Amino acid sequence: MRKTVIGLYILSALSFSHIVSAKNGGSNKLFYQDHGHWEDNHGNRGHRLNKMLRRIIKSNNLTGDPMINRNVPDIESPKAQLGMDLFFSKTLGGEIDSACVTCHHPVLGGGDNLSLPIGVDADDHDILGQGRTNDYATTNPEGGPPVPRNAPTTFNLIAWDKFQFHDGRVESLDKTPGANGSGVSGIRTPDSTFGVADPIAGNNLVQAQARFPVTSNEEMKGFNHTQYTNQTIRELLAGRLAGYGDESNMLIDLNHWLEKFRTALANPEGSAEELITEQSVSMLIAEYERSQAFVNTPWKKYVQGNKRAISRKAKKGAL
Numbered sequence: 001m002r003k004t005v006i007g008l009y010i011l012s013a014l015s016f017s018h019i020v021s022a023k024n025g026g027s028n029k030l031f032y033q034d035h036g037h038w039e040d041n042h043g044n045r046g047h048r049l050n051k052m053l054r055r056i057i058k059s060n061n062l063t064g065d066p067m068i069n070r071n072v073p074d075i076e077s078p079k080a081q082l083g084m085d086l087f088f089s090k091t092l093g094g095e096i097d098s099a100c101v102t103c104h105h106p107v108l109g110g111g112d113n114l115s116l117p118i119g120v121d122a123d124d125h126d127i128l129g130q131g132r133t134n135d136y137a138t139t140n141p142e143g144g145p146p147v148p149r150n151a152p153t154t155f156n157l158i159a160w161d162k163f164q165f166h167d168g169r170v171e172s173l174d175k176t177p178g179a180n181g182s183g184v185s186g187i188r189t190p191d192s193t194f195g196v197a198d199p200i201a202g203n204n205l206v207q208a209q210a211r212f213p214v215t216s217n218e219e220m221k222g223f224n225h226t227q228y229t230n231q232t233i234r235e236l237l238a239g240r241l242a243g244y245g246d247e248s249n250m251l252i253d254l255n256h257w258l259e260k261f262r263t264a265l266a267n268p269e270g271s272a273e274e275l276i277t278e279q280s281v282s283m284l285i286a287e288y289e290r291s292q293a294f295v296n297t298p299w300k301k302y303v304q305g306n307k308r309a310i311s312r313k314a315k316k317g318a319l
Contacts, residue, residue, distance in 0.1 A: 110155040148218070
């Protein structure tokens with residue numbers, strides 16, 4: 001996962017835990033911490049670093065805040081709240097044993113704290129993160145853990161303007177800075193030809209990405225719905241929520257979801273078939289994911305003038 005903002009690359013160089021005093025060439029160099037703020041008392045050297053870094057910051061018009069001029073959804077909004085409900089619901093799993101949150105829990109940094117995720121067929125469907133196991137590896141057609149790639153974080157997805165997924169298979173054809181993929185040229189997905197926009201990809205890269213975990217056998221679809229294509233499995237799951245289609249009788253209380261969609265979409269008289277569609281489901285999940293914007297970082301404080309916000313090593317890393 002790549003970021004276009006330099007600040008998001010250097011966080012790994014930051015240190016938050018201790019005081020170091022080192023003697024070097026007969027002079028004492030002192031670093032001290034105050035809630036993540038560091039200062040190098042070796043005056044001239046520290047001044048040169050700051051000067052060089054300030055020049056780069058100025059020349060690239062960096063603000064330290066990639067959310068400037070982006071319309072970040074309010075987590076308290078009805079759409080984001082319903083999106084969170086859908087994100088946490090195993091009803092969208094083909095076998096009702098996995099959800100979006102299975103591999104992307106906010107408490108686990110928007111991931112799952114596993115090297116390779118375990119989506120479907122877990123030994124205990126309700127355990128997330130460390131301790132989530134499965135015994136399916138011996139019969140898995142791919143010969144390994146159910147999901148063959150590490151789960152990327154959902155945090156700050158709204159800041160991505162070029163692509164989604166490790167291999168970039170959901171790609172903005174415009175790559176307009178600040179647009180999150182919503183340019184006029186559209187978004188390419190695995191459902192469209194390379195270089196050609198998918199007409200139903202959605203409004204932005206996050207919505208386009210949110211439409212694909214349910215199509216993956218290992219992530220959410222499972223191995224008992226293989227007769228469904230990418231699009232028909234999406235429609236099946238939307239119909240499951242709404243009470244129409246092949247699994248219209250799966251849920252007992254169909255009004256549960258209908259009332260939530262009516263509220264979130266401000267359509268109190270709308271029918272289930274009208275409101276609960278694969279497009280609205282992915283849009284709402286994307287609203288929740290796009291609300292996960294976390295940019296109050298030491299780098300932001302440094303860019304905005306606090307020279308002590310990051311360590312000398314972090315400054316050298318930025319250079």
